[in-house]
Amino acid sequence: MLNLIQDTIVHTQPESLGAAVEKAGHAHGQTDWSVAAIVALPLLACVLTGLCAALRVKSKLPAWITVASLAGAFALTLKTFAAHFMGAESHPFVVHVFDWVTFSWAADAHAQGPQTNELAANFAFYLDSLSALWMLFVTGLATLIALYASEYMSHDQGAGYCRFFAAFSLFVFSMACLVMADNLLLLYLGWEGVGLCSYLLIGYFYKKPSAVAAAKKAFIINRIGDLFLAMGVMLIFVQFGTVEYSVLFEKARPYIELARAGQFSQIPFLVKLIPCLLMGGAFGKSAQLPLYVWLPDAMEGPTPVSALIHAATMVTAGVFLIARTYPLFLLSEIALPVVAWVGALTALLSATIGMAQFDIKRIMAYSTVSQLGYMFCGLAVLSPSGGVFHVVTHAFFKALLFLCCGAVMHGFAGQLDLRKLSGVMKVPGWRIVGFGMLIGCLNLAGFPLTAGYFSKDMILAEAFVTPGTAVIGWILLITAGLTAYYTFRVFFRVFVGPVAYELGDEHHGADHGHDDGHGHGDAHGHAQAKGHADAHGHGGTHHEPHAPGWAINTVLATLAVLSLAATGLYFVGGDHGAVAGLVDQSSAGFHSPLAHHGAAEGAPAHEAGHAVVSYVPEFVHARAHGGEVHAGTIFGADPHKAMYFISAGVGAVGIFVAFWLHLAGRKSAATSRADALLPALGPIPGWAQGKWYVDEFYDFLVRKPLWVLSHIFYLIDSYLVDGLVDFIGAAPRAAGKVIRPSQSGELHGYALGMAGGLVILIVIVALVAT
């Protein structure tokens, strides 16, 4: 199964990535404006919707502008993709738009390390199969979700509508910068841009305190991750003297050779530190332990935002970062193992939390965190193609799931509690939503022959193949079972079973209703939502759910079809499907020129005595030599084959348990057979429902000490610093008062002053000279 590497391909690869980039660059001659337009169109949409806001447009115009621009961007991405990356072999190329940052300074003769005196970061796009693939689903999903939002947000038409779509377009622009950046500085711009848009959109209902708090939480926790990323980028510049990928990878090559030879002790510590810092950025943006706590709260934003930003695209930026800088992650023997453990533990932890939640959107949020953990594991167990494939399939089915939940929330007046909804599929007009949800759930649960099944399998199997990561594999396998359970818990509770529902507190049946305040599992959010509804005087409960309109249904149907069709990606174009083929040719792939430098062939084999705690060296070494690694087996069988059956079995068990506990014999919406089991488990379900009190723990560990510290600093500031400042402010005045009399206004006084000053200075000079 694992003959990813053929010698023929090895030898046809160009000498170096840098050379390949340059060649492609020459072939393309001048700037390819169609590529630039992919980025420019969302920005244009942002500007135009901003104008709409300024002109107080009340229609759906902003939505149509956004949808049209994003569709244009998608079409251009498709064109670029078809032109450059459809073949068996593709070369990365750079599209230079304009010089962005060029800063040079005098070289310091005593400087250590690489001699450099220039920081150059152009507004240029680096297109390889990885970024093209990413852009394909980012722009595609953004178009669909913008269309969905045109209906979903229609109750806010006016200033809020414009604001929403402006931020939405700005997000796509930032994401495009992030993904297509030719250098880490532009990536950082995009990184901060998506963080900003995420903040703006989570806090879209800015009158609701919980939304504002969630937005702040997301932003602050992301800043922690961003700090690590920034330090990583700086360290890269310090160590390699560049932030451009093509140059960077070229300069990192000697270290990669060392890593491949297993000689990690010869790689400087600061170089090994780079992946560890980048990792911190990735964990923040992609909501991994210990920085995952912001993502569930981010569900305060409108659902299309949750679907696009907090499920499908932005949160995968961390995965993208690692995939993009994958060669650097091979430089440290601990970087990938740490990523693997963090991913696996995050996957397990959030799955357990997801099992105990009642808010269906929140369950989906925890499942996103969990699935992101899978993706990181995929990268970290040396299956970048598996990780990226999972990103793609997950993007589709998770967007679908969120949009279905959003449709329910939209139709049932903000009701998201699965104890208050049942048999939704049987309500007239809800069939498409129900089927969409089913397809999404099957994918998420890893039901055999769905796309999610194949992508998850690639990761799981590789975890067992890669030496030393079998424990990770087991954790992920257990998590897969839990995932199947909580996914279908939602489906069986909400969409099938007896028809019974209770509408939420937010009735936008009235013309001026608002879609803010989702019913939350936790009491706090509930109280807010109630308060809001009361404030607006919508107290009635006699409203009927209103079924989704054409826009929502079209999008759901399209996404359902795409989620199913994603399965096909596994069967076309190569051993592990089209995505694997694409990933292999990018910076993350073992087919990439980086992984196949001639020198590796002659490198001494990794000595057994070199007791590296990591599995990375030998594995990379073996991979690089085109060898197969069968270090791991599962029940004595080839993990790749065995996994097809094992994971299918685990998934089926999870679904069956969910069926037995939550559907079979259920008579009402609120109770199920599972309730009988709860006492047997003691306090554990309560802890899981309380999210293992991680938020409270952080509160105790970080916020409280900071609060105390800030009060101490306040005292210091108001007494010591202010006093000092007052004193310093007074000093120039006092000095001025002393010398003021010299400005008497009298001519002879001035002349005397001049002559006196002259004499004094000359005397000083004369004294010093003699």
Place this chain on the structure above:
Amino acid sequence: MTERLAFLYPEIVLFVATCVVMVLGLSRSLRARKSSAVVAGVSVLLAGFLAVVSTPRGSGDAACPLSGFVYSHALTPAMGQVLLPELAPYAKAVIALVGALLLLPMAGTVDRTDEARIAAGKAGFDPLRSNRAEFYAFYLFSLTGLMLCASADNLIWLFLALELTSLPTYIMVAISTSRNRSREAGVKYFFLGALGAAVFLYGFALVYGGTGTTNLNAIAHSISTGGLNTITLLGVVVSLLGLCFKIAAAPMHFYTPDVYEGAAPQVSGFLAFVPKTAGFIAILLLCAAVGWGYSHADSGVGSLLHAVSAEPLVQGTGRRLPYLLWLMIWVVAALTMTIGNVLAVLQRSVKRMLAYSSIAHSGYMLVGVLAGPGDSASTSGVSAVLFYLLAYGVMNAGTFAVLAALERGTDSEGQPVEVETLDDLRGLCASHPLLGWTMVVCSLSLLGLPPLLGFFGKLPLFTSGIAAGQITLVVVLGLNSAIAAFYYLRLAFTPLLESRDESEAPPALAPFRSRMAGAVIAAVGVLVLSAIGGWAMGHAFDAATVKGAGAIAPRGH
């Protein structure tokens, strides 16, 4: 011959224009009289244009027929100073641009009441009473002198050019208003200016005595080959102290606040740029003749004597000015900026505050003089000074133009009353938004707030100071910038944030639209130059090319 004249095209244009203006200003026709200012402005711009396009540039060896030297790297085939061979085009272009900007607020400075009476038919035109011709002619003479400074290759030339720059300004100050205060200021300025001129002329004489020549290139050669003897060193020290008068640096700064306050604001703005630029060009020329190639131990009183005894007074052993010169400029720079800033903090009068701040800015620029040449725009102090002159010229023109564009009615003699204190500027952004915002932009820029022009001007002063190892002085510079924030923020926020009492009428606009235009153009210039500062700084760096003294070899004497 024409090749040699090409160096003087700008000055020739200005001189011709001066003659024309003198005649036009005395014309009986109002139109002709009014056109004198236009002629002056056009000629200044034309001179700047000619300086850029017609100044001969070349490379390779060339003989200088006047001084009898062969410059191995001279860019000037015929004549001109080769210590800063690229200086003239840049300096003259800056002088022309800022000079033209300073001309705009000068409309109506002189003859205002007379012209009003003539227009009202109460009096006929009397050439003996009119000052217009002289005023614009003096303006042009002063700029001519300033441009001549930039291409001076001889101490005598330099002295004459400096005096040609200054002498007209004495009279411009005196006639800028018809109040006694202006006359007093003019007289003070004249006497103290004469004292200053005497000092640096004495210094020039000592330099001549020490080196046997007045040609700057020959002086540089003599110093680089024969070392720096005591007489020459004393001469340079005295000359620099004398030139401190021109740049309003301690201990020659006393006149500044009185003269600036006494003159009309538009003339004060002129004083803040023109003599200062002349002084800095002269200082740079003198320092270039001595050279920045000496070595001495780091500053500090402890190492002082040791440093002096160990210092070889020979060019080419290090990267600094000779120790004594360095020490003197260090002390003058630190004193100047500190005195300027701490006294500015106390002022309520805007003009006095700007006068003191002008002293402080000279102190800042002296840091660049100390830092000397470097190999990039961020390490070259000379380039930093040249760029700062442009930046300061534009920002400063804006603040004074705002003052010129406002007046508070007329006094008992029918004279317009100037805007005096900060209180008069309260709520200016509300009553006169363009002028108010100009004041805000220009004063924030003078403060050096990023991303405005002043910041980009100050930044190379800092970096070049650090590159030259003047850490202590850079710290002093930083502290002074902080003190400057105190009064510049007040100047920026009084128009913006404070509101005027209902009972007080806001200041009226002066009835000359070009004054307001001058202010607005300066503000726009600040913003534009902030954006394209890198481009201008590149030109400043090119102009800051300093030829090592070793590059100049005599051809037989």
